[in-house]
Amino acid sequence: MNSTVKIGNIIIGRGYPVAVQSMTNTDTADYESTKTQLLALQSAGCDIARLAVTSMKEVEVCKKLVLSTTMPLVADIQFDYRLAVACADAGFAKIRFNPGNIGDESKVKKVVDACKANGIPIRVGVNSGSLDKDISAKYGFGADALAESVKKHVGLLEKFGFYDIVVSAKSSDVGTTVDTYRKLKSLGYVLHLGVTESGYSQAGIIKSAIGIGSLLVDGIGDTIRVSLTGDPLNEVYAAKNILKALGLEKNYCEIVSCPTCSRCKYDLEKIVAELTDYTENIKKPLKIAAMGCVVNGPGEARDADFGFAGGDNGTAVIFEKGKVVKRVDADEILPEIKRRIDEY
Amino acid sequence: MNSTVKIGNIIIGRGYPVAVQSMTNTDTADYESTKTQLLALQSAGCDIARLAVTSMKEVEVCKKLVLSTTMPLVADIQFDYRLAVACADAGFAKIRFNPGNIGDESKVKKVVDACKANGIPIRVGVNSGSLDKDISAKYGFGADALAESVKKHVGLLEKFGFYDIVVSAKSSDVGTTVDTYRKLKSLGYVLHLGVTESGYSQAGIIKSAIGIGSLLVDGIGDTIRVSLTGDPLNEVYAAKNILKALGLEKNYCEIVSCPTCSRCKYDLEKIVAELTDYTENIKKPLKIAAMGCVVNGPGEARDADFGFAGGDNGTAVIFEKGKVVKRVDADEILPEIKRRIDEY
Numbered sequence: 001m002n003s004t005v006k007i008g009n010i011i012i013g014r015g016y017p018v019a020v021q022s023m024t025n026t027d028t029a030d031y032e033s034t035k036t037q038l039l040a041l042q043s044a045g046c047d048i049a050r051l052a053v054t055s056m057k058e059v060e061v062c063k064k065l066v067l068s069t070t071m072p073l074v075a076d077i078q079f080d081y082r083l084a085v086a087c088a089d090a091g092f093a094k095i096r097f098n099p100g101n102i103g104d105e106s107k108v109k110k111v112v113d114a115c116k117a118n119g120i121p122i123r124v125g126v127n128s129g130s131l132d133k134d135i136s137a138k139y140g141f142g143a144d145a146l147a148e149s150v151k152k153h154v155g156l157l158e159k160f161g162f163y164d165i166v167v168s169a170k171s172s173d174v175g176t177t178v179d180t181y182r183k184l185k186s187l188g189y190v191l192h193l194g195v196t197e198s199g200y201s202q203a204g205i206i207k208s209a210i211g212i213g214s215l216l217v218d219g220i221g222d223t224i225r226v227s228l229t230g231d232p233l234n235e236v237y238a239a240k241n242i243l244k245a246l247g248l249e250k251n252y253c254e255i256v257s258c259p260t261c262s263r264c265k266y267d268l269e270k271i272v273a274e275l276t277d278y279t280e281n282i283k284k285p286l287k288i289a290a291m292g293c294v295v296n297g298p299g300e301a302r303d304a305d306f307g308f309a310g311g312d313n314g315t316a317v318i319f320e321k322g323k324v325v326k327r328v329d330a331d332e333i334l335p336e337i338k339r340r341i342d343e344y
Numbered sequence: 345m346n347s348t349v350k351i352g353n354i355i356i357g358r359g360y361p362v363a364v365q366s367m368t369n370t371d372t373a374d375y376e377s378t379k380t381q382l383l384a385l386q387s388a389g390c391d392i393a394r395l396a397v398t399s400m401k402e403v404e405v406c407k408k409l410v411l412s413t414t415m416p417l418v419a420d421i422q423f424d425y426r427l428a429v430a431c432a433d434a435g436f437a438k439i440r441f442n443p444g445n446i447g448d449e450s451k452v453k454k455v456v457d458a459c460k461a462n463g464i465p466i467r468v469g470v471n472s473g474s475l476d477k478d479i480s481a482k483y484g485f486g487a488d489a490l491a492e493s494v495k496k497h498v499g500l501l502e503k504f505g506f507y508d509i510v511v512s513a514k515s516s517d518v519g520t521t522v523d524t525y526r527k528l529k530s531l532g533y534v535l536h537l538g539v540t541e542s543g544y545s546q547a548g549i550i551k552s553a554i555g556i557g558s559l560l561v562d563g564i565g566d567t568i569r570v571s572l573t574g575d576p577l578n579e580v581y582a583a584k585n586i587l588k589a590l591g592l593e594k595n596y597c598e599i600v601s602c603p604t605c606s607r608c609k610y611d612l613e614k615i616v617a618e619l620t621d622y623t624e625n626i627k628k629p630l631k632i633a634a635m636g637c638v639v640n641g642p643g644e645a646r647d648a649d650f651g652f653a654g655g656d657n658g659t660a661v662i663f664e665k666g667k668v669v670k671r672v673d674a675d676e677i678l679p680e681i682k683r684r685i686d687e688y
Contacts, residue, residue, distance in 0.1 A: 024605065025603065026606065050605075051605075052607045098639070127640070129644025173591070175561055175591065196640075197601055197635070197644060200601055200613070202585055203585050204601075206586055209550045209557065210558070213558060214557060228603055229613050229616050229634070241546055241550040246554065247519065256541045258541045258571070259367060259571040259572055259579065260573060262378075262395060262402070269573050272544045295422045295442070295474070296473050296540075299473035299474050300471065
């Protein structure tokens with residue numbers, strides 16, 4: 001059992017930062033559009049990207065793609081073990097296969113041998129949609145079935161002397177996903193978290209945030225992939241927000257802002273929207289508190305670097321580390337806070 | 345200890361559905377705009393709404409507001425116990441006060457007496473920004489401090505023979521929120537969940553989704569409030585999506601859709617976007633699977649009522665309960681699925 005694995009230039013697992021993954025949805029055979037999407041993903045904060053590879057023709061394109069970016073690439077293989085072998089030889093940094101459809105032991109052995117020869121890890125990517133029949137007959141399709149399927153296929157790799165393993169077992173049901181990974185924790189292998197087919201837009205983001213976040217909050221999970229129908233850049237933005245929400249990504253400007261209520265006598269939302277834009281490129285830890293009234297600030301904002309809270313008659317207070325340092329008119333809040341950001 | 349409480353016409357607690365709460369951010373003294381916002385919240389799916397009440401003049405307006413909607417209203421009181429007493433007499437269905445700033449025992453006793461006389465519950469709404477000094481001196485500002493503060497103030501209400509209690513203890517830190525409510529579970533009282541000042545836009549939605557969802561997934565929590573800077577309708581939409589993600593709200597059309605990858609040869613996102621709009625008003629359980637290719641469907645979509653998956657050469661399959669029932673061209677998917685929705 002290896003508690004860390006190396007995927008190209010990135011190490012994931014115990015003691016290492018949680019890595020963000022996504023997947024291209026361009027045609028893998030189309031070098032230019034796939035390269036463009038890979039670079040966009042990397043620049044949005046994606047650490048590792050996966051590509052579906054479905055033909056030997058695509059493997060040839062991938063030989064160039066793996067050289068087109070410094071981001072490690074992972075080949076996603078369904079059905080055909082020969083593609084997995086070819087991808088291991090083509091420069092991919094990891095192979096993901098679905099044990100439910102890769103075929104018998106002799107085929108898995110060939111993939112293992114190719115990955116060993118190339119020094120790259122394998123992700124055993126179990127999916128509730130393609131469980132072995134013997135497992136679903138015995139355990140159904142829930143968390144027990146997913147966990148047993150993982151154990152069976154990890155056991156097979158171990159039998160072949162292969163321990164450089166990442167494990168995933170995704171369900172489109174959030175509760176099942178959480179239960180499954182809690183069961184998998186005891187395996188000790190590196191865990192790749194995700195809710196599969198979580199869907200579209202806000203509903204999908206919330207499904208992924210709960211599934212992934214409920215595990216990360218207990219220290220379960222080493223790398224995450226948010227699955228969203230549509231542009232994969234949205235997956236990376238959501239994944240980064242999940243890491244920020246849990247303090248796993250600290251090098252950014254956090255704006256803690258209250259929902260406002262009748263007590264708030266100025267346009268807090270507008271100020272927060274402007275500050276969100278203004279601070280978007282800050283890459284070190286900064287915490288700003290934006291409070292509608294004195295009920296929440298400065299007390300609630302004790303650990304903010306600085307912040308503001310509205311008062312009566314169009315006034316506001318500016319505070320630093322929980323202490324009021326200045327009184328200003330509400331329309332002076334934004335320039336005052338921007339000035340402090342610039343100084344910072 | 346009461347494991348359920350009645351808030352107007354809604355019962356929350358053990359065995360009852362998780363209720364969605366939000367809070368107005370209009371000026372409570374402005375009857376028309378507050379009434380308009382309350383009706384909008386109710387129509388978006390809000391079960392219970394809270395209003396900040398800060399003056400006796402506002403209490404007078406609230407006497408009319410509580411009659412303007414069938415949705416139970418909660419008075420949010422900071423600092424002044426006399427407002428809490430007046431609100432209990434004014435027709436509010438619950439009083440929330442912040443024990444950190446309501447004052448000494450004799451004042452709390454007066455609020456308790458007024459709530460008893462009116463047969464309404466109290467929410468003890470502890471907030472990390474306004475902890476008692478003796479508690480923060482001993483426990484700091486983390487989960488232990490929040491939980492101890494709740495216990496102290498619940499104990500005070502119990503001393504006055506009052507058990508009709510809802511408890512909350514919110515932090516703007518997701519991990520602290522989760523730890524705190526896990527500690528509070530053993531109290532047995534009805535729990536109101538939320539991450540306070542969770543912020544703005546997607547970052548705030550994700551913070552709230554993880555904080556609230558991590559607890560609900562373990563059956564902790566009876567009512568939820570998503571806090572977002574801006575229009576409170578967004579809080580209700582996000583709260584509903586949290587409940588849907590966890591299967592706690594079933595009367596809607598769930599669309600399980602894959603993120604697409606190179607294997608997907610048609611415009612799945614466009615179809616999913618159209619289906620999302622088309623099914624938005626369905627109020628009974630329906631599950632539709634939208635899959636890019638046969639890797640995920642129909643296997644992954646075994647429990648969907650019906651769905652579709654792309655195939656080669658611009659074709660697709662339509663399936664029902666995991667069985668392929670029809671082959672169509674990709675551009676016939678949408679009319680075919682809409683027809684099935686209409687029949688359903």
